[in-house]
Amino acid sequence: MAKIKAGVLGATGNVGQRFIEMLSEHPWFELTSLAASDRSAGKKYGEAASWRLESKIPEEVSDMTVVPVDPKKVDADIVFSALPTDLAKTVEPEFAKAGFAVASNASALRMVKDIPLVIPEVNPEHLGLIDVQQDNRKWDGYVVTNPNCTTIMMTVTLKPLMKFGIEKIYLASMQAISGAGYDGVASMAILDNVIPYIDKEEEKVETETKKLLGEFNGSEIVDAPFAVSASCNRVMVMDGHTEAVWVEMADNPSTEDIKQAFLEFDPGLSDLPTEPAPVIEVKEEKDRPQPRMDRNLGGGMTVSVGRIRPGIRYICMGHNTIRGAAGASVLNAELLKKMGKL
Structure with missing residues (x-):
């Protein structure tokens, strides 16, 4: 099978490097273009990028211009977009207009009415918005987005609970510093500290969740009717967002009902190369999940849950730059290929 040519926009940054790591030996995609700012353009990638991941920079990528x-x-x-929000807002539509499929991790277009916001295990039917988007804008290409990293972890766990009639959701996050990028949080600000504010994070969680769990009626997304309330905190962890979630449900399920819903969750996407098995892993230990021990499960794509208690209350955790960023876009692209959209 001929591989699909793939490019990365914002290739030198933190998420851009994750894209390269995940795509360099991908069975369906071939890295053919690495794009970055004017100060990097024209240089070999190995010279332009300060590689920050634990894995070694792929040799063939290092030599790409x-x-x-x-x-x-x-x-x-x-193209897989790891662009800053202000740049993505104008650049991603330019690429879609030029005929590219754009799988974006940027937040700029997530809540635009005719642009899909997708987690493959949660709302694949929302990709029907692609046709609406192309009709509206007369584009040959299209833009598909994935949610905020915090939103992804929680929403994956909420999907199997929808059958119990979700009425209200509360979230308190403990978010890793890598979510802010390499220069995002000063060391003297985060060492020995918790920062109880992340700019625009709570708003993203509260709006994106409702769009993701809403209904596509053929022309638009009707938001889910329940309320979401979030409190987001930055903590001194390198990778892995931990989230305490409270869910009020009309059917008043037991903790065993919730556990079984998590264990039985099977979105039927095992033919996608990046799809983990299981998607949700239930931890029985009273002190799990923990970022250092559980963030790399399923290649960093599995979401772990534990401490399921009456209320309903539980903890979920996942790798923020893999499941919550680059891996989310790659999984979206795999689903697009499966659906014949590439």
């Missing part, structure tokens, strides 16, 4: 973030300069059929 970085190109400008310009549809005319990028040789690809699909």
Whole structure:
């Protein structure tokens, strides 16, 4: 099978590097373009990027020449966007207009009415918005987004609970510093500290969750009717967002009902290369999940849950730059290929 040509926009940054790590030996995609800012364009990637991941930079990637973030300069059929929000807002539509499929991790377009916000295990039917988007905008390409990293972990666990009639959700997050990027949190601010505020994070969780769990009626997404209340905190952990979740449900399920719903959750996507098995792993230990011990389960794509208590209350945890960022976009792209959209 011929591989699909793939490019990365914002290739030198933290999430861009995760994209490269996940795509360098992908069975369906071939990295053909790495795009970054003008200060990096024209350089070999190994010279332009300060590689920060534990894995070694792929040799063939190190020798690739970085190109400008310009549809005319990028040789690809699909581009994975790790662009900053302000840049993504204008650049991603330019690529879609030029005929590219855009799988975006940026927040700029997530809540735009005709742009899908997708987690494959949660709302694959929302990809029907692609046709609406192309009709509305007269684009040959399209943009598909994945949610905020905090939203992803919680919403994956909420999907199997929808059958119990969710009425209200409360979340308190303990978010890793890698979520802010390499230069995002000063060491003297986070060492020996918890920062009880992350700019715009709570708003993202509260709005994105309702769109993800809403209904596609053929022309638009009707948001889920329940309320979401979030309190987001930055903690001194490198990778892995931990979240305490409280869910009020009309059917008043027992803790055993909730546990079984998690254990039985099977979205039927095992043919996608990046899909983990299981999607949700239930931890029986009273002090799990923990980021250091559980963030790399399923190649960093599994969401762990534990401490399921009456209320209903539980803890969920996942790798924020893999499941919560680059891996989410890659999984979206795999689903697009499966659906014949690439």
